[in-house]
Amino acid sequence: MSELFGIIGNPIEHSLSPLIQNKAYQSHHIDAHFQAFHVEYQDLETAIKGMKTLGIKGFIVTVPFKAKVIPYLDEIDQTAQKTKAVNIVHMIDGKYVGYNFDGKAHLEALLEDMGIQSLSNQHILIIGAGGAAQSIYYTLSQFKDIKIDIANRTKEKAKILKDIGVNVKNTNVISLAEAENKHIQYDIIIQTTSIGMWPETDKSPINISHLKPGTFVSDIIYNPSETKILKQAHENGARTQNGKKMLALQNALAIEMWTGKKVDYNVMLQTLNEALS
Template identity: 40%
Template sequence: MGYLFGLIGYPAKHSRSPWIHHHFLDQQHERGLYRIFETSPADLQSTLSSMKQLQVDGFNVTVPYKEDILQYVDTLDPYAEKVGAVNTVLYQDGEWIGYNTDGKGFVRSLLEAYPEVDLSSCKALCIGAGGASRGIYTALLEKNMTRVDIANRTPERANTIVALNDQHTPSLAISLEEAEKSLEQYDIIVQTTSVGMPPNDDQQIISLANVKKGAIVADIVYKPFETVFLEDAKQKGARVLHGHGMLIYQAALAYEIWTNTTIQADELLRKFEQQLKGDETC
């Protein structure tokens, strides 16, 4: 019969997740299908009901449902419960179990790209206060960083993420304007919103005029491969981290949860980078 995996989100048709997970299935010589369930907010409940009837073995959750999905899962993995957002759901014994692999996937991509970085001596800034930010913020806290702050258009929403901090790590919720003025104090800056994705790929969430030379600037948007945010970072002398690494590694962690196996993702990461760069030359 084979596995049935999927993705729920809106919009979601642009997602490369089917391509990624079909590669994982091929790598392990498994039969299966990964399909996209693009679902508007008005149809969320009915789509989820259909997915449960289909007994989808596992599915990913993307914007805008990483927090909304909490009310539909039967059980939460302790880490996902702490984060307060779910991007991976496992179907097991008739129940849905919610997990979060976003943050751990991001940290793995960061350390794979810059293995020399000692996170415990770094100060980080997360821009945005959505589900992805919650996962990344929590994962960075677990690395005992010197400081992790959250910047958002509405600091009140950022404060709900800062409330997750149980590591006694110094952390503040600040406005985007405050972040722009104080960028020079951060060693790692992570853009966690959808700003910079098509059709708004000419947009940039904040100015990087004050970024510290040599800082690592990351964008979780993976298409375009070189967002205007990362282009600006390079021009200011920062090092950059592209979004495709987080996508690949969080997907690998999700696949491992669904199949109880271990996946090798490094080769696929290289293929994905070549594909994304090729798209930009078309």
């Protein structure tokens, strides 16, 4: 009998996870099916109980439930505790355990696309202070020899984000205007907000018209493939990365956790590219 996995969210109709997950199962001969579940806000607890009763061994959590799901889980890992957000759930011995793989997936994608094994001595700008920024910052803050600036529309929210870090002495909170004025200083710029996402593709959180040689700009948005900030970065000689590889890696990590089988994330990345072309 096939295992059933899924994703919960609201709205959920736009999710590409069912497409890429089922393609991975098919390509790797895994007897499983992945389903999207639209959950109403007031029905979240009932939905989690129902999934456990059905024996669903794992599911992905997306907006707006990454924080709201925590009270209905049995345990959460350290990253989820720090960031107060869960995006992967796995049933272990009848208990639902929540994890946050946003930062892990982004770091793997970043290192691979930059062609390096460490972020030592990098000066990094993180734009945004939302859910994805929390996990990405928490992961990066564990490096002792990098410097991080967090820029957000409201500095108060960025200060709260700084407090979850490990090596906070290496972190500064700045305004978006300050980030725009000093963007030439950064080795890596990571854009974590929804600004520039389809259909508002003409927007960018900051202007980056002057970049130092070798700058790498990452935007976690995957639709469009090239946001306004990535287009500007590319035009100014920077290497760039969109959110497709991060999404593919998140799903690959989930499959490995749920099934014990390592899958080639490139299968999912290719499916993503085809779906968004």
